[in-house]
Amino acid sequence: MNSFFERRYVILGIFIVIILMLIGRLFYIQIVDDKYLAFAQNNVIRRFIKYPDRGAILDRHGKILVQNEHVYDILVIPKQVHEFDTLEFCRLLQIDKKGFDQRLQKAKIYSNFRPSIFEKQLSARLYNSFQEHLFEFPGFFVQPRSVRTYPDSVAAQFLGYISEVNDKIIEKSNGYYHPGDYIGFSGAEKAYESVLRGQRGVENLLVDSRNVPKGKYLNGRYDTAAVAGERLISSLDLRIQKLGEKLMQNKVGSIVAIEPSTGEILAFVSSPTYDPNELVGRERGNNISAMYKNPYNPLFIRPIQAYYPPGSSFKPLAALIALQEGIITPQTTFFCAGGYQAGSHWVGCTHHHGVTNLSYGIEGSCNTYFCNVFNKVISQPGYPNITASYLNWKNKVNKFGFGIKLDVDLPNEKRGFVPAPAWYNNRYGKNHWRANTIISLAIGQGELLATPLQMANIECTIANRGFYYRPHLIKSIGDKDVIKPEFKEKINVGIDSNYYEPVINGMQAVVERGTAAASRIPGIVMCGKTGTAQNPHGENHSVFVAFAPRDNPKIAIAVVVENAGQGASWAAPIASFIIEKYLKDTISRRPSGINPKKYMEANLLPPLPGSKPKPSYKYLPKDSLKKNQADSNKRNIKSDSGKKTIPKLALNIVNSKRKEDE
Structure with a gap:
């Protein structure tokens, strides 16, 4: 009799342990680890970042020095990628098979379940030919954004340039910047980044099994509008x-x-x-890269x-x-x-x-x-x-x-x-x-x-x-x-x-x-x-x-x-x-x-x-x-020690290597 009760308690204990393990696993899946939620949502909801236009920069008379043009990034969710004609894909994007494999592997290292940029800045012409075949490539989708264009191609060192953020910038931004974002790296683009960049928006779209958008999720209840950056009027003529x-x-x-x-x-x-x-x-x-190698250092x-x-x-x-x-x-x-x-x-x-x-x-x-x-x-x-x-x-x-x-x-x-x-x-x-x-x-x-x-x-x-x-x-x-x-x-x-x-x-x-x-x-x-x-x-x-x-x-x-x-x-x-x-x-x-x-x-x-x-x-x-x-003033001037006091200047970057005077 005692042996029967002992076996009953053992069996009950095993069931309790199994139930607790299942509850714990469910808690982990639903609360702790969000990859399953992301995977489920990505099957039906596509979250598009709406990148704002950066503010234009004009000269003192209102003539445009830099403005924006629209380009398109190709994003990928590796877990959703299935077999397709990769050669046709590479032909449309004008890349080779080796480049395709490298890009896909990089995306997998980042995340199998989250979207990351596969190819950047497709022109409108290239995007139009690719878009017609997009449904043939599961796991890939397009995100529009804008880049800078310079009508007169002048004042490069003043205007500066933008570039993709690196890990150090992402870390310092307290969550504002993410991989694939762009930031001013030099010149006015860097000095006035906070007013030029504008504010990002979000658009949530429902997609079908063929990755085709079917409308806004909950009628856009959770969408936010992008706000364009401020325009700068420069003093340049x-x-x-x-x-x-x-x-x-x-x-x-x-x-x-x-x-x-x-x-x-x-x-x-x-x-x-x-x-x-x-x-x-x-x-x-x-x-x-060619500019960095240029001996005259533009x-x-x-x-x-x-x-x-x-x-x-x-x-x-x-x-x-x-x-x-x-x-x-x-x-x-x-x-x-x-x-x-x-x-x-x-x-x-x-x-x-x-x-x-x-x-x-x-x-x-x-x-x-x-x-x-x-x-x-x-x-x-x-x-x-x-x-x-x-x-x-x-x-x-x-x-x-x-x-x-x-x-x-x-x-x-x-x-x-x-x-x-x-x-x-x-x-x-x-x-x-x-x-x-x-x-x-x-x-x-x-x-x-x-x-x-x-x-x-x-x-x-x-x-x-x-x-x-x-x-x-x-x-x-x-x-x-x-x-x-x-x-x-x-x-x-x-x-x-x-x-x-x-x-x-x-x-x-x-x-x-x-x-x-x-x-x-x-x-x-x-x-x-x-x-x-x-x-x-x-x-x-x-x-x-x-x-x-x-x-x-x-x-x-x-x-x-x-x-x-x-x-x-x-x-x-x-x-x-x-x-x-x-x-x-x-x-x-x-x-x-x-x-x-x-x-x-x-x-x-x-x-x-x-x-x-x-x-x-x-x-x-x-x-x-x-x-x-x-x-002319061509004579050399010497100090009392007999050494030239004229600083040694580099050939094309006339810069002193002395410690700057505090």
Whole structure:
């Protein structure tokens, strides 16, 4: 009897255990593991992500720089894939069988039950031919989306590009981005991603066994609408942007033009550039790979990332600091006998200028004058040591935007380089250096490095007689004139306004009768300064900075053409064409005979290692070259240690590898 009851309890216990296991399994299937739910739902409900159009970007006059076009992604749910004619499938999508197998395997690794992208960005033409056969391929369906298109194929480095998110971005987005989503990766696309991307929507459709949509699930109760991204109005002027890119084709360098009264950037040219349409579509991967391998690096954003010695274009700024310090007056003179004796070495000048005052020193780009000025500024009494006096000078240079970030509304801006006193203390010993040790700074050489944006911003400051607005590229978002508050802040550089006129007099003389006379614009008073930035790896870099007109300036500009020689030969004419086009919407015949066509057709690309060097500025008329000899500045300047203080520049990415000055 007892044995019977014992067996009954054992059997009952077994049944209870089995029931609990079944309940647990059901709980796991229905609550914990959602793959069965997903599998069931995917048999009848297809969840489509409705990707919004990214906001368009326009120029300052409403002309489209970038907009959208519709493409189609092919998605797959591996568990639903059954046998079909894979060769026909590959033919329709224009892929090979190996590519098919690789894509399907990648989808299986992601999930057997969830949709993932099989093939991206089918054009409308390719999609139309594929759609007719879609029902023959179980497990595959189509999801529409939009990609960028660039009507004029300009301003690539400003606009930037979008790319598929990676795992790191997905992780940082707190669930916002998913595999297959796109995000701005550079330029304005990245800087304004949050307003350009819009808001995704969802559409739930019922599908039959042949994967054909049969209407909305529950009449769209759980659908959400996509919201398009905001439109951006940029500050660029498409007219001069296109002209600038044509003038800089087959050259390495940059053009930055700014409206002084607002800080709005009018032209943002980085050369060599690329067609931004090449970074859209199915060939994007091959195209961007080729760009990375291009020795001239078209993806490099030179206006905000390339470092150059400003050369003689720095001299007006140096003069303003000396005037404010009370070291000189406009009437102060120094005698130029063809150079300046800096301790044990000689700093050559372009001419024997004789007795030289401030205005003539700027007009003639006199190295002797500005070496004397710098020596007096750094050696002035009242400071306990060289470190203190130099730090005072450096701080004043920093206020003009040299050696600091200007915080333009683009990512990855560089700060340039104005060495801290510690840099020289480490090199020469604490306080064991003097003004003559670092005399190359007087003429914008040596360790001094700036971006083209910083050079153009200096001209805005001079044009405004003592202040600037933070440079920016977006002037409004959506239908409202909304920009960041910091772009409306007036930034004073600490130089009294009365000191600017004598400096501007010299800059006007540069164009009227000095080194840039060949680039004088009929009917426009342009004030500028040529520069020839030394380059140990080839021809010097041609630099020109300017603003116009003199009264009530409308445009300030900086042009850098690498390995092109004198500033007057290439940078100055290019700047003059841009300025006249902006102010008059035309380019007049010049007395000097220069015209845009010659500059557009000239090839000044630096020769690559192993290739024969190409002729550079011999392309210009001989009479123009003779007029421009005054700004050559080709002599090397050495420190007291006998070592060149000119930084080593890369062949096509003129960038300093030094630690950025904090």
